[in-house]
Amino acid sequence: MTYIVTDACVRCKYTDCVEVCPVDCFYEGENFLVIHPDECIDCGVCEPECPVEAIKPDTEDDPDGKWLEINSKYAEVWPNITIKRDAPPDAEKFETETGKYEKYFSEKPGEGD
Numbered sequence: 001m002t003y004i005v006t007d008a009c010v011r012c013k014y015t016d017c018v019e020v021c022p023v024d025c026f027y028e029g030e031n032f033l034v035i036h037p038d039e040c041i042d043c044g045v046c047e048p049e050c051p052v053e054a055i056k057p058d059t060e061d062d063p064d065g066k067w068l069e070i071n072s073k074y075a076e077v078w079p080n081i082t083i084k085r086d087a088p089p090d091a092e093k094f095e096t097e098t099g100k101y102e103k104y105f106s107e108k109p110g111e112g113d
Contacts, residue, residue, distance in 0.1 A: 001057055002037040003046060004067040008054035009033055010100035012091045017046040017055060019084040028081040028110030029074055031088070032101075036075035037068060052095050070101075079112020 010032050018026040018033070025039035026046075035046075037058070047055045061067045094100060 001042050001059060002040040002068070003035050003042065003044070003055055004037070004058050004061060004071045005032070005034050006054050006056055006061075006067045007098065007101045008052040008095075009050075011094040011097075011104050012052050012054070012087060014051050014087045014091065015081065015084045016049040016051065018081050020045045020049050021082070024080060024082045025075075026081050027075045027078040028112055029078050030106040030108040030110055032074075032105060033081070034071040034074045034078065037072050039075075074107075078109045081110065082113050 013031055013033060015033065018024075022043060022045070023039055023041050025036045025041075027034050027036060035055070044057075047057075049055075056067075058068050094104075
């Protein structure tokens with residue numbers, strides 16, 4: 001099993017999770033984070049750190065494995081992030097919105113470390 005980042009992270013991109021990850025398996029996009037499934041050691045310390053509950057075990061993925069596929073794909077091309085940064089200034093506005101991936105997701109990489 002691995003952990004995955006889901007829709008709730010889009011446009012919020014809180015980075016509390018990256019700070020506690022013992023294996024530095026988070027990767028940063030412009031407005032979303034992903035977990036590299038081959039690097040995640042399934043320790044679970046990141047899950048409670050997410051203020052919008054965007055991190056889930058892959059056993060709670062969509063039936064088609066959508067989020068595992070997205071996390072796998074972008075972890076290969078986005079830069080690694082290991083330090084906590086400020087959330088986007090408008091993050092709170094998007095915290096409870098659903099369907100954000102289809103509306104706002106950007107394939108552009110983030111800054112990384």
